[in-house]
Amino acid sequence: MARHIISAKQFEKNEVLALFEKAKKLKQAFKQRKILDVARDRILTTVFLEPSTRTRLSFTYAMKRLGGVVVDFGAEEITSRAKGESFEDTMKMLDCYAPDIIVLRSKEVGAAERASKIVSCSVVNAGDGWNEHPTQALLDVYTMWEVFGKVDGLRVGVMGDLKYGRTPSSLSYLLSKFSNISIHYIAPPELQIRQDVLENIKNVEVNMHSRLEEVDVELDVLYVTRLQRERFADQQLYEALKGSYTVSTTLLSRLRKIPTIMHPLPRVDELSTEVDVLPQAKYFEQAENGVYVRAALISSLLSLNTP
Numbered sequence: 283m284a285r286h287i288i289s290a291k292q293f294e295k296n297e298v299l300a301l302f303e304k305a306k307k308l309k310q311a312f313k314q315r316k317i318l319d320v321a322r323d324r325i326l327t328t329v330f331l332e333p334s335t336r337t338r339l340s341f342t343y344a345m346k347r348l349g350g351v352v353v354d355f356g357a358e359e360i361t362s363r364a365k366g367e368s369f370e371d372t373m374k375m376l377d378c379y380a381p382d383i384i385v386l387r388s389k390e391v392g393a394a395e396r397a398s399k400i401v402s403c404s405v406v407n408a409g410d411g412w413n414e415h416p417t418q419a420l421l422d423v424y425t426m427w428e429v430f431g432k433v434d435g436l437r438v439g440v441m442g443d444l445k446y447g448r449t450p451s452s453l454s455y456l457l458s459k460f461s462n463i464s465i466h467y468i469a470p471p472e473l474q475i476r477q478d479v480l481e482n483i484k485n486v487e488v489n490m491h492s493r494l495e496e497v498d499v500e501l502d503v504l505y506v507t508r509l510q511r512e513r514f515a516d517q518q519l520y521e522a523l524k525g526s527y528t529v530s531t532t533l534l535s536r537l538r539k540i541p542t543i544m545h546p547l548p549r550v551d552e553l554s555t556e557v558d559v560l561p562q563a564k565y566f567e568q569a570e571n572g573v574y575v576r577a578a579l580i581s582s583l584l585s586l587n588t589p
């Protein structure tokens with residue numbers, strides 16, 4: 283039976299650490315621009331029914347660097363989805379072409395899980411609406427592991443649109459697999475973290491704030507996210523909240539210690555470009571790590587013989 287990656291809740295700490303060790307080795311190989319020959323005869327299909335740059339491309343680079351083949355579904359408007367074909371039929375049909383992995387992004391919560399019940403290969407959730415983005419969480423926590431040499435005991439601020447964002451929920455679930463984690467959720471009350479997320483991270487020390495200045499401990503990491511404009515039913519509320527919090531060097535200089543700054547990207551105006559030159563800014567490394575972590579995940583799903 284093929285294994286599916288649907289939620290960050292499904293991982294165990296030891297498995298995550300083993301993936302990180304594999305990602306670290308693949309990083310060394312890929313840094314030398316190597317194309318390995320371990321995924322020959324294997325096909326990964328990317329199906330992105332919502333915009334994406336990093337997730338789609340890093341899966342593509344990861345599979346190609348492993349020596350495998352990638353087939354992209356293409357933009358929804360050039361496919362029969364535009365003629366009204368159902369999601370179920372599209373998935374059934376894709377399965378007939380026998381890919382080894384389908385990487386799926388959809389606007390709909392639960393889409394990856396639905397797909398996993400239709401197809402015979404592995405399905406990887408690359409974002410289902412506001413719900414989850416488990417592989418983003420893997421690369422986020424991998425980046426923390428690389429910076430700090432461990433994950434246990436980290437104090438992480440998660441800031442921005444925590445209600446409609448899918449990266450804060452998956453990040454919270456994955457961090458909750460480690461010990462002594464404290465998370466400071468920083469958001470305007472309208473965008474605070476969802477109750478269902480809190481119910482699944484009972485072993486984490488949780489603190490809520492509406493502004494960064496209210497955080498009274500030295501954070502190790504500040505994870506910033508953008509307002510998910512496309513998910514706001516009320517565009518006036520979006521306009522009112524837009525620009526209400528921006529991480530700038532001035533704001534950071536008021537903290538006792540500047541934390542490692544992370545962001546899943548894309549950024550809009552919540553993270554000033556002047557922060558990019560700080561040694562604590564890790565978001566582009568985070569994006570780069572996406573290739574290594576996703577390659578590690580692919581090789582684990584397909585039991586490849588990687589270095």
Ligand code: NCD
Nearest residue numbers: 336337409448508546547548
């Ligand atoms: C995120 C997403 O799609 O949820 N992007 C990404 O995959 N790096 C974050 C976002 O769109 O804000």
